[in-house]
Amino acid sequence: MKILKNAVAGTLESSDLFIQIEPDDTELVLEIDSVVANQYMDAIRGAVLETLKEFDVSTGKIFIKDKGALDCVIRARMETALKRGGVEKE
Amino acid sequence: MLFLPGNTPNMLINGDTLGADTAIFDLEDAVSPDEKDAARILVRNALKYQDFSGCEVVVRINPTDTEFWKKDLDAVIPLKPDMIMPTKVSGGGMIREVSAYIGQVEERSGIEKGSVKILPLIETALGVEKAFDIASSDGRVAGLFLGGEDFTADMHCKRTKEGQEIFYARTRLVCAARACGIEAYDTPFTDVEDMEGLRTDTEFAKSLGFAGKAVISPRHVDIVNEVFSPTEAEIEYAHDVMDAIEEGKRQGKGVISLRGKMIDAPIVKRARQVLEMEQAIYGGGCR
Structure with a gap:
């Protein structure tokens, strides 16, 4: 599956994250800026990559500003962004 | 019973720690139309990954005349919330329609049929007049819930702190609920700063026979709990x-x-x- 169009999800409020996605046919670009990067960057990245895998997305540009979101929130916002970007689970 | 906006992670994930017996995850009025998809997914994930065993969970779904309500149920029923709150309920037929669809999703998800109960939100003049019909419409109905703000708008009158304008609706709802052996829950007191007003309003609701009261702010939880707890x-x-x-x-x-x-x-x-x-x-x- 591919990201078909630009989309956003989430907010910049505490415990949330803001995600922007863009189509890219050739590579996966993942940029994460988090207020808890020192402690949880691996976990955040893991949740994002797992959601991409769930939706069978291997390319695209993903920019994230995290304000301390829990795992279930990261997964929810990723799913919302992907669906808004034209990706549907098969 | 504390209302929590369905698209606000900060409040949702702390839903069971704010002291209320019941957390109501709101997919309706607290969520703008262009964020319905996001809220639905967020509430579903909160139910899936967070532990809410310390309180009862209710999900307020969108009205049955919108495109959203079935999607709401598709998302949350597999996670077995305690109750679903259909909104602007104006008759038993609406409850039977929601119940039938909940049954389909329960079956599809492999969960026991009838596990998820219904707490109808009555907030129209027609709904109040049909309170008994609604309360007795389906075995899933576990209580009646009064929504005072929409009700007074429907009645073309002003909502006041004294609440004279909702007296009839309150007593009618309590009577219909008790006649069916279920509970009635009162509308929130909407002035977040007025604690004395909240206490007076809550004591009055209790005196009418309500079993509980909704709140829209965590700051109101303690007073409502105190009033409704036996001394x-x-x-x-x-x-x-x-x-x-x-x-x-x-x-x-x-x-x-x-x-x-x-x-x-x-x-x-x-x-x-x-x-x-x-x-x-x-x-x-x-x-």
Whole structure:
């Protein structure tokens, strides 16, 4: 599956994250800026990559500003962004 | 019963720690139309990954005349919330429609049919007039819930702190619910700063027979809990009543009195209700 169009999800409020996605046919670009990067960057990245895998997305540009979101929130916002970007689970 | 906006992670994930017996995850009024998809997914994930075992969970879904309500149920029913709150309920037919669809999703998800209950939100003049029809429409209906803001808008009158304009709706709802052996829950008090007003309004709702009251701010939880919890004196008296009944039975007495007053069936019934609340709130053993 591919990201078909630009989309956003989430907010910049505490415990949330803001995600922007863009189509890219050739590579996966993942940029994460988090207020808890020192402690949880691996976990955040893991949740994002797992959601991409769930939706069978291997390319695209993903920019994230995290304000301390829990795992279930990261997964929810990723799913919302992907669906808004034209990706549907098969 | 605390309303929590369905698209606000900060409040959702702390839903069971704010002191309310029930968290109501709101997919309706608290969520703008272009964020319905995001809120639905967020609430579903919160139910899936967070532990809400410390409180009851209700999900307020979008009205049945919108494109959203079935998607709401598709997302949350597999996670088995305690109750679904359909909105702007104006008759039993609407409840049967929602119940039938919940049944389909339950079946599809492999969960026991009838596990998820319904708490109809009655907030129109027609809904109030049809309260008994709604309460008795389906086995899933576990209570009736009054929405005072929309109701007064429908009645073309002003919502006031004194609440005269919703007196009829309140009493009608309580009566319909009690007639069907279910609970009635009161509308929120919407002035977040006015704690005295909240206490007065809550005490009045309790005096009418409501079993609980919704709040829109965590700051209102303590006062509502305090008003609806039985006092130490009430618990003590309820135990005395039950003790007197037991003693009377042992002595073969037909008429039993306590503190100079005859104990009749309504007094025993009320004592049992107080002891049930004591059990639910404190786990019993307050005496």
